Amino acid sequence: MSDAYSGTPALTAEQRAVVEQPADALTLVTAQAGAGKTHTLVRRLDRLVAEEDVSAGEILVLTFSRAAVRELKNRLSRYGEAARNVRAQTFDSWALGLLRQVDAQGGWLDKSFDARIEGAQEAIEKGLADELYEDDLRHVVIDEVQDLVGARRDLVETLLERYDCGFTVVGDPAQSIYGFTVENPDEREGETNRFFDWLRITFGEELTELSLTENFRARTRDAQVACHFGPRLRTLAESGDANGEAHYNELRHVLADVTDFGDFDAFAADALTGYAGTTAILCRYNGQALVVSERLHALGVPHRLQRSAQDRVAPAWLGLLMARCDASSLSRKSFDELISDLPLPDGSETDSLWRLLQRTGSGRGSDRFLDLARLRSALATGRLPDELTAQPPARLVVSSFHRAKGLEFDRVLVVDPGPLRVADSSKRKKVDQNPAEEARLLYVAMTRPRDELYRISELETRTIRTDDGTGRWGRYHFQYWRRDGLELKGGDVLTEYPAGTVDFDAVAADVQHYLGTAVRPGDEVKLERLHPEPVGMLESPPYLIRHDGRPIGTASEKFRSDLFKFLKQSPKFVPRSFPALISGVHVDAVETVAGNEAAGIRAGLNPLGVWLAPRLVGLSTFTWDKKEPDVQAQ
Structure with missing residues (x-):
């Protein structure tokens, strides 16, 4: 292994102890932020295969995000x-x-994330997965196990208890930040550190506990200001989360002492665009991230909003590739020729992309052909490998604290999350904040930088809050009936039919060419109401999506339904006016989608039913007709 790892840091004694555990060892590794965890896991996996005689197919590696999968691969x-x-x-x-x-x-595929997790746990518990794992699973590697709560914890516990295999599980109680996903508040508090306790009780003396304590990420004193909180927060989590408020306030005090980055103005724009390294702006809530993104767009600063871990976006190059195919299969030679001028992510290797497509089950008899019908099925059913659907790297990322988990950047700007709140500004609804979890969350945000940590003052977002009916962020007004904007996200563009065949007439092939050559992530689009009247009950009228004035798609039924719900102010109120224009929306990505195959053929596209569609993002602004929007009857 020496040649492959030349130029990489030598293993520390702590890391080597993890790497050299035998294949059947039951190992729990506590790794603090920036402790070289990924480097250690790569060496661990390499040794399992090279020296422990474990095949790649006998190892199961699980993690929480596609970004982590991409980095590991x-x-x-x-x-x-x-x-x-x-x-x-x-x-x-x-x-x-x-x-x-x-x-x-x-x-x-049509069920929720939690339903799939619960279904997998039940399948393992009932023995339905024994044929897959009983004889062919020798080692399990799981990252970020401190975030195993609720159904995911049940799933992993069932897996490790049922099958006689070794495991290497890595986590840090000081970074446990997903307790909020457990809906029952009484159960939520007990989830912190619960998986660690289960491991110790279940496996007893067979469990080997190791630690990684040296920080390799933070290279400067500025980047290290929060690192010493790790052991304290770890002890806090293990002792039942007492005094969480004091730790949170102390972390905020440390954040207050770091350099203030200043306002979002021309100087900030120059500082953000002129920096050669990677930068992240981290916000407590995704609503704040949407506001920051809006301000950056106003300054002309290119950036990327971090998606949810559950978002799966097939890259545009895949659709462009399939559009060029005129047969039912694709040879490796043709693949190399067709992909040569496609917009591939930076650093992509043709061999790696081919292997990823083969992994969808699309190989036809050998590794020299792809069955395009099977590839289309994998796309339609969400079975593309995680590496293909991960967001590409970007120099500037705007993210919530939660979505930045596991990532690192050269420079990090943390938006002050403000003091712990008991109730929201309207005093109508309690805000459920666990002080200890808030302390861990702020610690996670402040330990993302390699070199520089800055503070951004607390944002004014009193008019920005989530809408209970849709789960989207919305713009509100002091006049309770008024709605000023709604969040746009994945699924808001009609993908079942190619653009140009529904709500507006255009040559579908021309729209596809425009999407593939002229539309870029970050571009602004506007949603223009096609006519004032809805075409169905409980939904808004249709909206055209325009890019530089040209229609490139139409809003989905999901968006029209959610817009109706957002404008419906009470059970008895029926919206009759809808925004004439929805602006402040941007292209997150041009994605490959699978839709109605017959519609694709009728539109003159390929018979696979695969084409491109814009994916939208942003906290929009409504422009109404000259008359005022509906007012709630008193």
């Missing part, structure tokens, strides 16, 4: 020798794949 590709073909997956991708094998008719 990139490291394995660059540095792994024997473990180069080990597959890492997100929990959702793995659970869906398992369920499709043991219950192909269960309609799992």
